[in-house]
Amino acid sequence: MxxxxxxxxxxxxxxxxxxxxxxxxxxxxxxxxxxxxxxxxxQAELATATVYEGRDRRAVQDLIRAYDSGSRPALPRHAAGRWFRAVTPPGGGAPAVVVADRPLGAGRTVIDLAGYGEAFLSWLAPSPDGRILALGVCTDGSEHNTIHLVEVDSGRTLDGAPEQILHSAWAGGVSWLPDSGGFYFFALTGSPREFRQAVFLHRLGGATTVEPIPVGEGSREYTLVQTSPDGRWAVAAHRVGSPVPVAVRDLSDPGARWRPFVTGCAGTVAGHVVGDSYVAVTDVGAPRGRVVAIPLDTADPGDPGTWREIVPEGETVLRSLTPVGEHLYLSEFDRTFARVRIIDRSGTVVGEVPLPGRGALSAPFFALTALAVGAPTDDFVFAFSTPTSSWGLYRHRPGEQEPETLIAPTVxxxxxxxxxxxxxxxxxxxxxxxxxxxxxxxxxxxxxxxxxxxxxxVPLLPQYQxxxxxxxxxxxxxxxxxxxxxxxxxxxxxxxxxxxxxxxxxxxxxxxxxxxxxxxxxxxxxxxxxxxxxxxxxxxxxxxxxxxxxxxxxxxxxxxxxxxxxxxxxxxxxxxxxxxxxxxxxxxxxxxxxxxxxxxxxxxxxxxxxxxxxxxxxxxxxxxxxxxxxxxxxxxxxxxxxxxxxxxxxxxxxxxxxxxxxxxxxxxxxxxxxxxxxxxx
The missing domain is CATH 3.40.50.1820 (Alpha/Beta hydrolase fold, catalytic domain)
Incomplete structure (x- = not known):
């Protein structure tokens, strides 16, 4: 040719x-x-003409749409006994956000983004009290998004949202304070081209200020703030691919500042605040991963010798933890295929989630993003697929024999x-x-x-694409x-x-x-x-x-x-x-x-x-x-x-x-x- x-x-x-x-x-x-x-x-005109020469473009697009119907559903977010989720019209278009009393309940529309032009919902995060919904809205396909705040009961868009541009959703959008009075977020300090970012703290009805987290001079890495459900602790997880909790702050003390936590660590320490410890999957001293608990008030958190091991390294690769009530759901790879064990806070294995086949759980591209779990819940809601069957949505609670199917695979x-x-x-x-x-x-x-x-x-997963x-x-x-x-x-x-x-x-x-x-x-x-x-x-x-x-x-x-x-x-x-x-x-x-x-x-x-x-x-x-x-x-x-x-x-x-x-x-x-x-x- x-x-x-x-x-x-x-x-x-x-x-x-x-x-x-x-x-x-x-x-x-x-x-x-x-x-x-x-x-x-x-060049684009030449490519399209060459690719579709002698071919029915509509037939190929119809084939894509048929298999796109099995795309991964967005996981609903929980807050104050209610569930928030994005709903996209059949055939595409701007989504609406629905709130319901069940993960996929009929519920009602909080906001419809159709009025925002060609809007893409980058992320959503309800406040812990379920009163305010924060959204990341992108309008040009670039991932750059801005924060919008919506009053859940009235659907009214609130004035006073931060003006900063978020470079992407990699830092999870916003991290609400447990009292719902404001949130942390990671955003650009100048133009996207300059690529300089910082953590900000926004108070509802008040100011937006840079949060002085000690992440290391000159670092361009991403940072996500995690807060404890009881409102005492804030932890700053730093680095997008191999996160570590670099700083901690005692929120119960108004005069307390951020202090260095796990620093100088080349490996991954990715977890959540559980009580007064940071419980995490780490590959420090264990290439396939182990679970450790690091007291948040310890004098030397950077010394792995002071960490308490609660799940030792095994034959599988440990990937992430999700707090569910008083338990932790431990996601693992067994020769790339997903496995989920349930452990109590001491590390004792109390069960395993029977997955629908040999495949993959949905997961963010980067480990840091997976730490943005939002308000605590007693439900483990997850999406699952295999290379030959499309995504389904499921819910499991500790003690149950089988997960509940919320959405069955369609392809x-x-x-x-x-x-x-x-x-x-x-x-x-x-x-x-x-x-x-x-x-x-x-x-x-x-x-x-x-x-x-x-x-x-980044793991390539045996999932439906x-x-x-x-x-x-x-x-x-x-x-x-x-x-x-x-x-x-x-x-x-x-x-x-x-x-x-x-x-x-x-x-x-x-x-x-x-x-x-x-x-x-x-x-x-x-x-x-x-x-x-x-x-x-x-x-x-x-x-x-x-x-x-x-x-x-x-x-x-x-x-x-x-x-x-x-x-x-x-x-x-x-x-x-x-x-x-x-x-x-x-x-x-x-x-x-x-x-x-x-x-x-x-x-x-x-x-x-x-x-x-x-x-x-x-x-x-x-x-x-x-x-x-x-x-x-x-x-x-x-x-x-x-x-x-x-x-x-x-x-x-x-x-x-x-x-x-x-x-x-x-x-x-x-x-x-x-x-x-x-x-x-």
Whole structure:
């Protein structure tokens, strides 16, 4: 296939990074100028026309919508005996917030966001007394949101809400004071571009002030404040991927200040205030996790030797705790599959939740966000799915034999789930799951898509994902690979592909792909790869270093230019944490060897479809633009190199439903065409 790409000029621009001179011929594509926007629109038109050529766009979109009906439901939030939840109209649109006396009771509407334009509800948090509802509202797909306050009984929007912009929902929205008189929140102190944030305290009817939490000078990490149900304690959890309780304050003493708590800790200590202790899952001294209790008034909380162990490390990976009445529900991974045990406050196991199958509980992307549980409740309400069955919503109470089904799964794939593993070059076994549609011929290499991530201590879960389910329904075989760098198998698994070890993730991916080919499950001319964000970078490395291994590669919301990323305050924070120090010339040279934009050289490449969001606050669309321009110029083969930057779309977390459907449909149509799937035509 020969395509006429929109021309992309080159410029003589060089970046000096710690004394290392780096050419940047497509630097002009970083700007949001009329020239760039025109080029971007032409690329999008070309991508859409190419992807849907000879295909029924509506049929593909209908397939996406059918499997999107099984999307994960938003968990209701409890306060003062009532439950608050977001309700989205059928087919999408702005949600309403409903309050009811049961998690999914009929209830009544508190506020309808239809009047806010193309509003996305980033988070909701009722006050402990159930009187005021705080909402995070995003209107441009970017995840940037502002706080709105609504009187629950009247539905009246209140004046005096804080004006600060929240960069995202990663810090949980707001953390109410137990007396409902105000709340803590984490927000920007200036423009989103500057990416400087602080904890604020807002008093209802009063002022909003910066809260002086000692998180360490110059830290750009996220912070979430947790308060105890009895109103005595406040704890500041710091770091989004591997949180630790860095500071504590005794709220019962008006003169008490924040004082350092667990500091200088490289591991994770993520939990909740229980009585006068911080009870947490930690990987300090236990790579797979253990549960400890740290007295909040102890003289030396930073010394793990003073922590009281209440659940020792075992064979499973401990992930999080949820307080439920007088008990704690302990979420674990057993070879990636979810398990939930119930423990009392002494750590004694008193039961286990019978889950509906082998799959995953819903969980926030980052461990810090999971700490924002809101007001205490006697119910463990959770969503659960498997790779072949969509999300259901359930409720369990200590002492009950079975969970109550609140919403049953609506989609079941006619497919099987199998486990496998490949051997990495260093001898480590890299697990994967295969979702294979019924009726597939095991004797023939199948059209196969590998989905992977492997970064930031974030676990890739064996869960239902509507776009991947639609791919299987269209006749494809899905392989979900659990690469090192992710959080599926504990701290050692994560650190094995972190910073200086980043290349391990790429070798793990190649090992899985080559194993699938050697086993006859697929062949290079039938094998595709996808990943988002840092997984998009993984895709960029794969297509530039092993183009022979793939029929198609599909980065989504990708990070692709690591050197350019150091000029962006947010990405500079991410790169310094996860890749390298850009002030060190040796580390800069290593960074160049990991950056897909720098890795592009003339050659024969497989089909590539890069998807990005114009309002992405994390991996701006310029990453995709620069990489695609360079790859289009370097392509010596006949396969298309396509780019579609979607307007009113961000990094995925706040993209409007209709835009997300269009994104997923075009992504799927590209796979249907390149892998010759028997999907809709």
């Amino acid at each position: 020969t395509l006429r790409y929109p021309p992309a000029r080159t410029v003589e621009v060089f970046e000096d990074v710690a004394g290392v001179r780096v050419p940047d011929p497509y630097r002009w594509l970083e700007q949001e100028t009329d020239e760039v926007r025109h080029w971007q629109r032409r 079941v794939l006619d497919a099987s789930l199998e486990e496998g593993w490949a051997v990495a070059p260093d001898g480590v076994r890299v697990p994967y799951h295969v979702v294979c549609p019924s009726g597939s011929d095991p004797a023939r290499p199948a059209p196969t898509l590998i989905s992977a991530y492997g970064a930031a201590n 509507p776009d991947l389910a639609a791919f299987v329904a269209a006749g494809g075989v899905l392989v979900q690979a659990y690469l090192r760098g992710g959080g599926e198998f504990g701290r050692d698994w994560y650190l094995a592909a972190h910073r200086e070890n980043k290349r391990v993730r790429d070798s793990d991916l190649v090992a899985v792909a080559e194993h699938l080919v050697a086993e006859g499950l697929t062949a290079p001319d039938r094998l595709a790869l996808t990943g988002g964000s840092d997984g998009g970078l993984m895709c960029g490395v794969a297509v530039t270093t092993r183009p022979d291994l793939w029929r198609a590669v599909l980065p989504r919301e990708p990070l692709l230019d690591l050197v350019g990323g150091t000029r962006d305050p947010y990405l500079d924070f991410v790169i310094r944490k996860a890749w390298a120090d850009p002030d060190d010339p040796e580390q800069v040279r290593r960074l160049l060897g990991l950056s897909p934009y720098e890795l592009v050289k003339p050659g024969v490449f497989p089909a590539v479809y890069v998807q990005a969001g114009a309002a992405d606050p994390r991996c701006g669309p310029w990453h995709a633009r620069k990489f695609v321009a360079r790859l289009q110029a370097a392509q010596r083969g006949s396969e298309p190199i396509l780019l579609h930057v979607f307007d009113n779309a961000g990094h995925g977390a706040a993209t409007p439903h209709d835009v997300a459907v269009a994104q997923d449909a075009e992504w799927l149509a590209f796979l249907i065409g390149t892998l010759s799937l028997p999907g809709p035509t």
